[in-house]
Amino acid sequence: MKYTEFDHPALLQEQQKCRAEYEALKTKGLKLDMSRGKPGKEQLDLVSDLLTVLSDPAECVSDGIEVRNYGALAGLPSAKALFAEILGCRPEECFVGGNASLVLMYDVISKAYTHGLLHSEKPWCRLERVKFLCPAPGYDRHFRITESFGAELITVDMTSDGPDMDQVETLVQDPEVKGIWCVPKYSNPDGIVYSEETVRRFANLKPAAPDFALMWDNAYCVHEFEGEFVPFPDILSLCREAGSPDMVFEFASTSKITFPGAGISVMAASEANQKYMQKLIGVQIIGYDKVNQRRHVKYLKNKTETLALMKRHAAFLRPKFRMVLDTLEREIAPLGIAEWQRPKGGYFVSVNTMDGIAKRTLALCKEAGVVMTSAGATFPYGIDPRDRNIRVAPTLPPVEELSQAMKVFCVSMRLAALENLLK
Amino acid sequence: MKYTEFDHPALLQEQQKCRAEYEALKTKGLKLDMSRGKPGKEQLDLVSDLLTVLSDPAECVSDGIEVRNYGALAGLPSAKALFAEILGCRPEECFVGGNASLVLMYDVISKAYTHGLLHSEKPWCRLERVKFLCPAPGYDRHFRITESFGAELITVDMTSDGPDMDQVETLVQDPEVKGIWCVPKYSNPDGIVYSEETVRRFANLKPAAPDFALMWDNAYCVHEFEGEFVPFPDILSLCREAGSPDMVFEFASTSKITFPGAGISVMAASEANQKYMQKLIGVQIIGYDKVNQRRHVKYLKNKTETLALMKRHAAFLRPKFRMVLDTLEREIAPLGIAEWQRPKGGYFVSVNTMDGIAKRTLALCKEAGVVMTSAGATFPYGIDPRDRNIRVAPTLPPVEELSQAMKVFCVSMRLAALENLLK
Numbered sequence: 001m002k003y004t005e006f007d008h009p010a011l012l013q014e015q016q017k018c019r020a021e022y023e024a025l026k027t028k029g030l031k032l033d034m035s036r037g038k039p040g041k042e043q044l045d046l047v048s049d050l051l052t053v054l055s056d057p058a059e060c061v062s063d064g065i066e067v068r069n070y071g072a073l074a075g076l077p078s079a080k081a082l083f084a085e086i087l088g089c090r091p092e093e094c095f096v097g098g099n100a101s102l103v104l105m106y107d108v109i110s111k112a113y114t115h116g117l118l119h120s121e122k123p124w125c126r127l128e129r130v131k132f133l134c135p136a137p138g139y140d141r142h143f144r145i146t147e148s149f150g151a152e153l154i155t156v157d158m159t160s161d162g163p164d165m166d167q168v169e170t171l172v173q174d175p176e177v178k179g180i181w182c183v184p185k186y187s188n189p190d191g192i193v194y195s196e197e198t199v200r201r202f203a204n205l206k207p208a209a210p211d212f213a214l215m216w217d218n219a220y221c222v223h224e225f226e227g228e229f230v231p232f233p234d235i236l237s238l239c240r241e242a243g244s245p246d247m248v249f250e251f252a253s254t255s256k257i258t259f260p261g262a263g264i265s266v267m268a269a270s271e272a273n274q275k276y277m278q279k280l281i282g283v284q285i286i287g288y289d290k291v292n293q294r295r296h297v298k299y300l301k302n303k304t305e306t307l308a309l310m311k312r313h314a315a316f317l318r319p320k321f322r323m324v325l326d327t328l329e330r331e332i333a334p335l336g337i338a339e340w341q342r343p344k345g346g347y348f349v350s351v352n353t354m355d356g357i358a359k360r361t362l363a364l365c366k367e368a369g370v371v372m373t374s375a376g377a378t379f380p381y382g383i384d385p386r387d388r389n390i391r392v393a394p395t396l397p398p399v400e401e402l403s404q405a406m407k408v409f410c411v412s413m414r415l416a417a418l419e420n421l422l423k
Numbered sequence: 424m425k426y427t428e429f430d431h432p433a434l435l436q437e438q439q440k441c442r443a444e445y446e447a448l449k450t451k452g453l454k455l456d457m458s459r460g461k462p463g464k465e466q467l468d469l470v471s472d473l474l475t476v477l478s479d480p481a482e483c484v485s486d487g488i489e490v491r492n493y494g495a496l497a498g499l500p501s502a503k504a505l506f507a508e509i510l511g512c513r514p515e516e517c518f519v520g521g522n523a524s525l526v527l528m529y530d531v532i533s534k535a536y537t538h539g540l541l542h543s544e545k546p547w548c549r550l551e552r553v554k555f556l557c558p559a560p561g562y563d564r565h566f567r568i569t570e571s572f573g574a575e576l577i578t579v580d581m582t583s584d585g586p587d588m589d590q591v592e593t594l595v596q597d598p599e600v601k602g603i604w605c606v607p608k609y610s611n612p613d614g615i616v617y618s619e620e621t622v623r624r625f626a627n628l629k630p631a632a633p634d635f636a637l638m639w640d641n642a643y644c645v646h647e648f649e650g651e652f653v654p655f656p657d658i659l660s661l662c663r664e665a666g667s668p669d670m671v672f673e674f675a676s677t678s679k680i681t682f683p684g685a686g687i688s689v690m691a692a693s694e695a696n697q698k699y700m701q702k703l704i705g706v707q708i709i710g711y712d713k714v715n716q717r718r719h720v721k722y723l724k725n726k727t728e729t730l731a732l733m734k735r736h737a738a739f740l741r742p743k744f745r746m747v748l749d750t751l752e753r754e755i756a757p758l759g760i761a762e763w764q765r766p767k768g769g770y771f772v773s774v775n776t777m778d779g780i781a782k783r784t785l786a787l788c789k790e791a792g793v794v795m796t797s798a799g800a801t802f803p804y805g806i807d808p809r810d811r812n813i814r815v816a817p818t819l820p821p822v823e824e825l826s827q828a829m830k831v832f833c834v835s836m837r838l839a840a841l842e843n844l845l846k
Contacts, residue, residue: 036493038492038493038494039492041489044480044483044489044491044492045480048480051477051478051479051480051483051714052475052478054474055474055475055478056474057467057468057471057474060467060474066464066467067684067685068467068682068683068684068685069461069462069467069682069683069684070459070461070678070683070684071461071684098521098522098711098712099521099711099712100707100708100709100711102707102708102709103707103708106706106707106708107707110533110537110707113537113548114533114536114537114548114572115571123548125536125537125546125548141706144706145706145707148538148703148706149537255493259491259492259714260491260492260493261490261491261492261493261494261709261710261712261713261714262490262491262712262713262714262715280571283529283564283567283568283571284523284525284526284529284530284533284568285523285525285526285529286523286525286564286684287684288521288522288523289521289522289684289685289712289715290684290685291474291682291684291685292685292712292715
């Protein structure tokens with residue numbers, strides 16, 4: 001029976017019961033972290049061979065390049081080929097970076113501000129105002145990059161097909177709107193896969209700004225944990241076919257394929273963009289770590305082997321996601337106090353509670369020793385206007401801990417809902 | 424006998440002889456690269472154990488931090504301690520970066536432009552003009568960073584004690600002068616070690632700009648190839664003692680200790696600067712590659728072991744530098760057409776020819792298959808006003824190739840000098 005259908009005495013009785021459950025959990029003195037999309041230790045151990053895959057100095061030459069020495073700004077050709085195969089783009093469209101695709105995203109925005117992009121009339125720091133579209137709930141680190149440069153962040157609603165494209169198509173008619181952040185496959189945090197129609201409409205956008213940047217963070221491109229690999233269209237080809245080859249910058253990394261802190265990353269963009277950006281990037285670095293690129297190419301080999309490895313990651317992730325989703329289904333669904341997607345990939349479950357209780361839920365969680373991503377973090381400026389979105393990151397804790405944490409989470413949410421209904 | 428003392432017929436005869444030598448060398452079809460300060464293959468092989476030093480997943484925890492996963496923005500405490508010991512500063516003053524200290528230098532300048540430094544009144548992009556001091560000859564990549572942001576580059580003369588401090592002290596009275604590029608030990612390219620007096624005067628600078636940045640690239644801090652390790656003052660302490668703790672940013676890396684393309688780097692700065700900068704850097708990265716930091720700490724261990732390794736590098740470098748310096752001494756010194764330092768560390772020999780023949784010398788070298796750093800590269804905007812400075816990078820080619828290359832270089836310089844004298 002739904003809480004909203006409870007009468008006042010029933011709510012009070014439920015609150016008492018719930019409070020007792022909460023206090024019992026609190027006495028356990030838990031200390032659990034579900035705040036970040038960190039892979040678990042078993043996933044790190046799964047790829048241990050990466051540590052030793054490159055042990056012979058004789059193998060430190062790739063495509064005629066001595067990987068230990070300086071040079072090769074855009075990365076090893078073999079690393080470009082690996083990412084191109086995974087993303088479906090061309091090797092010459094790939095710039096292979098270091099351990100963080102975030103750095104490459106930051107670089108695009110940073111250089112747009114200081115130097116302008118390929119089709120900019122002037123650097124963005126010379127403009128009176130820059131606006132950036134932020135489909136929300138979304139990834140806080142994306143939003144923070146543009147916020148840190150003083151851009152005005154505009155929230156775009158998410159639908160089960162991706163960002164609301166009617167809103168996007170209207171908003172890009174404003175020449176001050178300079179770009180949008182997207183996580184097209186298993187979006188962070190909803191786990192939504194953009195529909196073909198959404199992707200097509202993105203490629204066919206005709207923004208008023210000539211230097212509009214479609215920031216396409218394909219962070220979870222091969223990250224299914226339920227079912228088979230889901231092919232996904234190559235946004236670079238689609239943009240090229242739509243006559244806007246230079247509008248898109250796509251990003252990916254091996255952070256959730258090999259080591260989160262020591263992987264390799266890629267920025268895929270048109271050859272014209274590559275030429276322009278590499279001239280700027282060449283001022284700041286001679287080239288990213290090619291030894292680690294070589295290590296990754298030897299270890300991952302190709303898309304087929306990479307997908308096989310992802311199946312092994314999935315075997316660790318699936319029970320964790322199922323635990324979260326099944327617990328929500330069992331404990332929360334009947335009460336009608338929250339909704340969520342059932343993602344088949346990615347790193348998060350996004351829970352939308354009834355309005356106005358997300359912050360309180362997480363405060364209660366924290367009090368009972370369970371840290372989750374701060375409420376609001378998934379919205380521009382960290383402010384969720386309806387105070388309802390909670391990002392659950394189930395990947396780091398072992399299943400047993402997760403089970404404890406989910407108990408705390410559910411009872412906290414129930415308590416918060418009851419407080420709200422009893423106000 | 425000096426060329427300048429030759430009479431006209433003697434010059435013509437010498438030119439004919441020289442031309443014949445040059446043509447003979449040209450027929451060899453050489454293809455030698457002395458353009459960049461790249462370590463040689465034998466140096467890469469020297470540190471091969473770095474590839475396998477971290478092979479056990481159980482050793483992937485350092486100071487309680489799982490190095491394979493996300494986190495630890497400023498780097499591993501053990502890596503900070505290693506750099507602090509080498510530089511003589513405090514571990515908490517160290518931010519440990521990725522494979523390129525250049526990125527950290529770029530970040531300081533880039534963020535000064537977009538956000539301002541700790542004591543900036545406004546971001547540099549909001550100022551009408553920014554001037555930056557460039558002791559020259561110097562490192563082209565330094566100059567290019569500030570040039571790429573539109574700063575006006577002001578040349579400061581180099582003396583055998585470091586930059587001309589009278590000039591520096593006068594120039595910093597201009598509030599538009601926002602910083603200076605320094606390579607204090609075995610300067611690039613001269614190989615000059617700044618005198619104690621110079622270092623002391625730097626620490627005691629009282630620039631008009633409150634956000635003046637002393638960019639202290641200690642790239643060759645342990646890079647002696649002749650004689651014993653030369654201790655060098657810690658600029659951070661000196662600036663602190665002089666009451667300007669936040670004026671200095673010091674940089675170093677293992678690029679010429681382990682692998683040039685896959686080392687680790689450090690930005691050392693006051694704790695106040697660290698706090699301010701890390702807030703900005705935290706927007707662009709969750710943390711640099713800690714697996715590689717762990718690898719380096721395991722491999723290098725401490726300063727003593729690092730210095731022992733540098734002795735082994737020196738054994739490869741010494742014959743190369745001696746070959747260059749002895750050849751110059753033998754072939755060029757008697758002719759009075761060039762001067763140079765005899766560095767005991769670093770990666771270059773800097774040759775000052777008679778005025779007006781550096782470009783021509785290098786064009787002749789190139790024609791005969793020997794590529795050197797472009798003439799002018801060691802000066803702001805790539806323009807050497809006296810067209811005389813040539814940076815020789817002897818470290819990459821094997822000694823036999825170097826001997827060939829030096830023959831080409833010397834005969835090219837003689838030819839260029841003769842052409843000039845016969846004009």
